[in-house]
Amino acid sequence: MGAEAWARIAGATAAGDAGFRARLDQLEATQRSLLRRLLEANPATVFGGDHNFANVASAESFRDLVPIRGYEALSPYINRVVAGEENVLTAEPVRFIEQTGGSSGGAKYIPYTDTGLQAYTDCLYPWMSELIRRRPGVAQGHSYFALSPVGRGASERVGARRLGSPVPFAYFGALRDSLIQVSAVPMDLRLLSDFAEWQRQTCLHLLAAEDLSLIWVWSPTYLTEILRAMQRDAESLLPELADRLGAVRPADVVRRRIAALEGALGSSQLSAIWPRLDTISCWTDASSSGFAAALQAQFRHVFIQSKG
Known part of the structure; x- marks a missing residue:
């Protein structure tokens, strides 16, 4: 299903990119x-x-x-x-x-407005198409998109208006369902109002995603904090993860995964958490430059794509 979803994403974004280049x-x-x-x-x-x-x-x-x-x-x-x-x-x-x-x-x-969202989509499709074309490895596994602020409830409002999009991946238009299919974390995590619980569940799902291939965040510190939480709470996270994985995967596969994570989280070799990670997209300029450089040092073989 993931390969089919990525094929749909590649096809739709390529069409959007072609229209953009024609203009x-x-x-x-x-x-x-x-x-x-x-x-x-x-x-x-x-x-x-x-x-x-x-x-x-x-x-x-x-x-x-x-x-x-x-x-x-x-x-x-x-x-x-x-x-x-x-x-x-x-x-x-x-x-x-x-x-x-x-x-x-x-x-x-x-x-x-709907037109405003479509304008975002018209910009995002050429970006994603070029990324897939230049870095085909991003389409070989699950992805993590940090699109919404943490702790925002489904019914939160500002004044008389809804605060935040009512659906995940609203900026990606018709590709919303395909992106949900390749997401490493379930969409209902965005509705958790307790930060500590959100962070713990995010860590568990990302640690389970051995095939994670793309991370998309705004600030590099967003990812840095998740990595820090993984290392800090490894003693409690890994047993819980082993129980979760044991319900759906063979025991020997689970043992290998947990052993790899123990080694990665207990050292500075964080890249071993996701051996297939191809790209991290984040801010790299101004105040973010040092944090982005630190991520690159931790993930030496990963492409750090700079956001504008």
Whole structure:
């Protein structure tokens, strides 16, 4: 089933990548077409009215009427969206609010529409297609995607809006189910509100995934903390893991896996936890550079893919 899921992922992302590359030959026309669609869809919104969208005739006039600004300048509009008001920034309904991590200037609320999600998908497919093409090993096992903040319940809200996507892998569009199939951890872990329990269950599932081939996180410290928890709690994690694996795998296979993990977690050779790990995708610049370098030192044969 995993191979079939990866085949679907490879096929769909390759098609998305082909469309993206075709549009690279028409950059200006593509951008002007997108701007025109946005202006035509949103003249009656609060933001569109305040910025005279109905009378914008060109990209040049748009630049004059809608200057570049930071989050604080947009926050009055965003606050109205969070409070439940419609037709503020977009005529299209807001599906949910996402909260950024706050690494720069504090946490920020970002409204998401279906079109906004599709824009993410349109960017992610070319990325994943190129990754599979350049690093085919990523499609040879399970994956771990850290997409949602830890401890967020299914019904958590901010103002009148749902906080976070109602479904996992929402940013990947039609590939959601395929990505769930190749995930090393079950999707219901994202709903655990207790951090310690979330971390323990995540460690157990990742330790069980001997064929893990791709790790996708934002900050490298996210993965570093999981690795630290694995080493710290190895004495209690490994017996529980042995019991779990013993229910579904032959005894000799379980013994070999536990022995390998004992050796890896008891030393600095953490790469032995996942012998088939091909790629770790994470931030590598600015304040993350040192942590990413530390990961590379621990996983010398793994490709560290830099996130923008």
